[in-house]
Amino acid sequence: MQAVGLTTLRSYRQMGISARLAIGGALLLALVIVVGLISLSLGPVDISVGDVAWIVLSALGFDTPEFGRTEQLVIEQIRLPRIIVVAIAAGFTGLFFLALPLFAFAGAIAAAFLVYGIAVVGGHFSMATLLLAGVAVNAFLGAIVSAIIIFLPDNELLREVLFWLAGGLDARAWEHVRIATPLIVGSTAVLLLMSRDLNLMMLGDDEARSMGVRVGVTRVALLATAALATGAAVAVSGTIAFVGLVIPHVLRLVLGPDNRVLIPMSALGGAVFVMAADTVARMVIEPAEIRVGILTAFVGAPFFIFLLIKNKRQVYSL
């Protein structure tokens, strides 16, 4: 079984870029649809997967058989926006930029450039410094957030802030979809256009430069785009931990390091993962909800550590 899996993976890795994108994309998109329909059908109002499919199709403007008004309302106004927020936000929610929704974009970009600025002090970029600067800035901003929470005047506000910090997808409406979609889809497209440069930059700055990549400009552009997308995602979903760390790394072990494949596949894979996590979070202790951010961290962190220890070498060196 394992041998068959490895052979399949090996031949996948050897396909051309278009084939890898088409096959990986089709598989993950199918998963997005299946998990999405299941997620839509589950909830306090019981709706069959079949009805869900008809309601979604009719919302898209197709001719469909009759279904109940209540079901339609529940799907279109409550569950669908939530699911779409989940799906589009998911690829990008792994970074821990802490800023309240209104200022999320500005905050994300400011934090990103603060971290980057520290990492390039002295004119030389260093990955280790970047990570450490990220940890330090995160701790600093975290302290500010703690201070704000402690001095919050009333408990209602306190609850709201804590809920958002734990990452949650309840009560998401079409408004949230409208805010986040263009920013996230646009950023993803820009990242895709820069993904080949990113591949070369993984070999080191000098290597990339000698191959004709404008390293400084490209890095700043990548950072700004990623910060924008992350800011948009966090603004509508709160901080849902570990998705952005786990999903790309897992897919990387399976699909290889080519960012041209990895970026779109991570967006789809993240969508599947968060939709599934969100469904579980809604269903386990009905009618209460576990915060989805807590769930993803609970599942994601140990799984990631497990992968690092157990499988890394084996799967890498296909």
Place this chain on the structure above:
Amino acid sequence: MTMNGDSPASVDARAVSFGVEAKTLLDSVDMRAERGQFVGLIGPNGAGKSTLLRTLSGVLRNQEGTVWLEGADLQSMPARDVAAMLALVPQIAPYTQGFTAFELVLMGRYPHLGRFQVEGETDDRIAKAAMRLTETEEFETRTLDTLSGGERQRVFLARALAQQPRILLLDEPTSNLDVLHQLTILGLVRKLVDEGLTAIAAIHDLNLAARYFDRLVLISEGRVLTEGRPEEVLTPETIESAFGVRAAVYRDPVTDALAISLIGPAQGDGVAPPDRAAAGQNGMSSASRR
């Protein structure tokens, strides 16, 4: 030193200086490579060979002087145009997480592809041909972290060839290679040079330097000490002044190439020469370094 007739030199560096903070690594270096020439950079560790190669490739920006590539000022050229014309093979081929050798070689097509383009069959063919030339086809589906240093170095040469450059810069291309591949790789570059490529390589092994290159440039402490044909540059006097090593230079009776025997460090002359040199006085014994 100036213009010679119709076509400009492939590489023409004039009074190039480069320093980091207070330390001068290149001090007003002049060097030139004509089209179809194989030029070797020799000199002790820290002489500035790698720095010069990185400056010629545009990876480092020289603070003074000008590098002309085929008559165009390097610093005013877009990075992509430089990469489409010139390739650099690094001394230490970086590890990358998970890329296969073929994926790496295919990256050599980067400067030839537009932002919205993906690699096509032509690019695949060029990459495969480059791997055949460097005898790295067998590594095609292996990831770089599973290759040895020398194997990886050859894969990086394959990538440089996939770039289809007119100028090839190599930083100690033989440093990690076994003796067979030292000969085949230098032989390959020599052949490509005979077909019109211009190549500049830093090299430590003076015997290989004597055998494969058209011209040598001897660098020490960031300056050009001397340059010319191998037999002009590799004399016992220049070797002693640049490397501090006593050497004998002669025609190898077997290969008929210029050969250098390193006898021992010049300092402490006559007093206790290190181990093997004492026995090696027949001039034939230790032709290679170390």
